[in-house]
Amino acid sequence: MKRRVFLISTLAICTWGLLAAQTKKTARPAPSPAAQPTDPLQGSRKVITATRTVGAFWDLELSLAEAFSKKDTPGLNKLLAEEFKVWRPNQTGSAIGREDWLASGKGNPKPTRIVQMSVESYPDLAIVHFLGAVSASGSKGKARQFFVVDTWENHDGNWQLVTRYQAEIAPIIMPARPTGKE
Amino acid sequence: MTAPFGKVRFALAFLFVILAVNFMAAQAVRPGASNGNDPVPDDVTHSHKGNPNQTLPAVTGPVGQAVVTGNGINYHNGPVMKGTPNVYVIWYGNWNGTGSNTAATRGAIEHFFSTIGGSALELVNSTYGDTTGNVTGAVRFGGSTIVSSSSNLSDSSLQTTVSNALNSGALPRDSNGVYFVLTSSNINETSGFCTQYCGFHTRATLGGVDIKYAFVGNVDRCPSGCEIQSTGPNSPATNVGGIDGMANTISHELEEAISDPDLNAWFDSSGQENADKCNFNFGATSTCNANGLCTASGTSARARYNQTFGSHNYMLQQNWRNSGGGACAQHL
Secondary structure, X not given: OHHHHHXXXXXXXXXXXXXXXXXXXXXXXXXXXOOOOOXXXXXXXXXXXXXXXXXXXXXXHHHHHHHHHHOOHHHHHHHEEEEEEEEOOOOOOOOEEHHHHHHOOOOOOOOOEEEEEEEEEEOOEEEEEEEEEEOOOOOOOOOEEEEEXXXXXXXXXXXXXXXXXXXXXXXXXXXXXXXXXX | OHHHHHHHHHHHHHXXXXXXXXXXXXXXXXXXXXXXXXXXXXXXXXXXXXXXXXXOOOOOOOOOOOOOOOOOOEEOOOOOOOOOOEEEEEEEEOOOOOOOOOHHHHHHHHHHHHHOOOOHHHHHHHHOEEOOEEOOOOOEEEEEEEEXXXXXXXXXXXXXXXXXXXXXXXXXXXXXXXXXXXXOOOOOEOOOEOOOEEEEEEEEEEOOEEEEEEEEEOHHHOHHHHOOOOOOOOOOOOOOOHXXXXXXXXXXXXXXXXXXXXXXXXXXXXXXXXXXXXXXOOOOOEEOOOOOOOOHHHHHOOOEEOEEEOOEEEOOOOEEEOOOOOEEEOOO
């Protein structure tokens, strides 16, 4: 008798547990009903279809970053104009010339990760801006973020970077894409 | 005396094991159990090139019969749009103008919406699902309204435009709908149309309902950025490619809005949704000929196309197929 009661109880618990698991197995419902006003200075969350121009200059910027990291001189010569210079906040307001910039080290970082690119495109000129990041080096290093504006010129079908404006910024905490775990 | 006590101890241990198994089973299918916050935070913007800062690692999806993973795109536990999603259009700007800003374009795009459901391209989306079922590939055109204006849009006024259309009753408030705001070429969306994007999709809670909406501008505003050919299969005249450029961006946003309506279902480790992974990737194409499926201008310009439905040819990017290892595909 006791054994029968015990078996029935066990069966009931199992059934309840499995049913409870199944009812939780539905897709997450739509987000909460609280309307979120759009901040005009931040824009709204959205998933964009990037323009073809963004795609093209994204590839150029990544090629440039790769040429930097590999010290690929032919690659750099192809992508960097002879008169290339970098403007960044410094003590004297001087631009940094091509050779000095290429020779400089950690104090003059070259962002390798790119997000939020936009391109203003003209027939032989393109103004590209993006957020660039340099990954943390070593266990004590910190990832750094830069706001970068590049001007590219079209020389006979070959786009070359002529000027870079670069300023380090306080790291922007990107809003996490919802994962469903929230 | 010892035998009954042993039985009780055995029974308690057995009961404990069963409870533990049940508890773990419940946790395994409910990965978000620890927090009940709104899963869609503000200000998430990413491009098709991805943004590792803005994404979190994919979870191993609850592998029910509808959720297939391992094809280069990950499931993040949000819902997809099932059944027959309704598409609504808000024609914003001046659509009684010239070039591609005409009533003919409105008719052509609405015909496009009316016939894309069940097409070979749309069925690629049926490889996506959530734990209660898959996308069907069906789409229904639910109606349109016109908002005449010469004012540019911002993200904020775009949302207001959608909200106004719902509040006025011009369009129904439909949680299984996707609302497209399509602007004439004199209208800019100042958050980055033409310099950053050709269109986008998003969602908002409007009047207590989860509303999915998208912006697509007339890409004749920036043909080099958003059109693949200056004269397309549906061009009304040479070098007026707006209809085909818009149709391409519209199909992109439609696939994504259906497979990732609340921005928490399907995207890869870089944040790219299914259509992002094939942005401006068209696959094999054919040339318009005089069979009546392209306009005279499209035929004359030997425009390229890769899809045919509703008695029209279209040049539409491929969509990421969530099966067979994953790939850009024109059809299943």
